[in-house]
Amino acid sequence: MTSPVVIADDQPVVVAGVEAALNTHRFNVVARVNDTDTLIQTMAEADCEVLVADPFMPYGRHPDGVGLVRRIRDMRPDVGIVVMSRLGNLPSLRLMLDLGVSALFDKRASLRDMPTAVYAAHIGRTFLSPAVRRALRDMDYGNGLGGTSNPLTQRELDVLRAYAQGMSLIDISRLMERSIKTISRQKRTAMAKLGLKNDAQFYQYLANVRAGLVDDFMSAGYDDDPDVPTLLEEDDDDDEAYVATKRRGGAARKARASRKGRT
Structure with missing residues (x-):
């Protein structure tokens, strides 16, 4: 037959x-x-x-x-x-x-x-x-599913979810009060762990998440142990300085605009 x-x-x-x-x-x-x-x-x-x-x-x-x-x-x-x-x-x-x-x-x-x-x-x-x-x-193994200690961190998950919601790099940087450089590195690190080689694959993956073909990024696992250092913690001081600088710059622009309005 x-x-x-x-x-x-x-x-x-x-x-x-x-x-x-x-x-x-x-x-x-x-x-x-x-x-x-x-x-x-x-x-x-x-x-x-x-x-x-x-x-x-x-x-x-x-x-x-x-x-x-x-x-x-x-x-x-x-x-x-x-x-x-x-x-x-x-x-x-x-x-x-x-x-x-x-x-x-x-x-x-x-x-x-x-x-x-x-x-x-x-x-x-x-x-x-x-x-x-x-x-x-x-x-x-790259996703941390093969017994290695290389899962997604909570910060990387937050960045991926923000991208999946349609936010831009600048928007995510402002929301999370981290520098553009740090957010970009978190994205690249998460892509590597997910086996995504380029932005085309990255955005296709996000489209699959939005379409319900992937339940969540949690399927890749994540490390929620606060005692485990991540590659991003080294930039915390720079990030705070970056956000403070942006806030001061924003305040200065508002002050200038106010002065112009009174003249």
């Missing part, structure tokens, strides 16, 4: 390669799609048991990435999903696992392992390409 499979990727050559790999085993490819709109329509109509897809497809009106996976899981909870992707956005891949994706397949890996990944998704088991497994393990 064959298992019906849908393959989705914006590159037709990738779809053809996956289909060739599956045809040597007991899988029947019933649909091939290259954009998010066609994929949503296909999943609503096709009789399939496994979806093999790169969810980061730039074409179509429907959102790609984590949002696309969540939509498909809501539509078809009965379908096993194999996500094939490069390892450029590990936090998103981690979220996809949390949403119920069965397999994460490294696009750089040989397709000879694709039938194993599809079979795992078909029977409800998990498959991770070796490179994916190593990358997620390293990210977990």
Whole structure:
């Protein structure tokens, strides 16, 4: 008995390669799609048991990435999903696992392992390409989830939550009465602990938090022990001086404006 499979990727050559790999085993490819709109329509109509897809497809009106996976899981909870992707956005891949994706397949890996990944998704088991497994393990250790003492600090959590609320760097600096330099360093340190390599990944992560795809930054853990020093404590004196300077500057500007108003 064959298992019906849908393959989705914006590159037709990738779809053809996956289909060739599956045809040597007991899988029947019933649909091939290259954009998010066609994929949503296909999943609503096709009789399939496994979806093999790169969810980061730039074409179509429907959102790609984590949002696309969540939509498909809501539509078809009965379908096993194999996500094939490069390892450029590990936090998103981690979220996809949390949403119920069965397999994460490294696009750089040989397709000879694709039938194993599809079979795992078909029977409800998990498959991770070796490179994916190593990358997620390293990210977990970086987040403090792998037994290291490098979790997010309470200050870093406060900065992340402020960014998630749409505040700017300057706004956060004023709210927390810390220098821009300190807030910026807290942001960079938190990004490193979360496995986020650039601002694009950082703001995508924040979007996922606002969309409810991540419950909270607390999932990365944090250190609430006041006796444990952080990298930011060394700037406390500078921060207080910075805030005092800003307050004096603000008071001076108000005084000048008042004098001009009386003249």
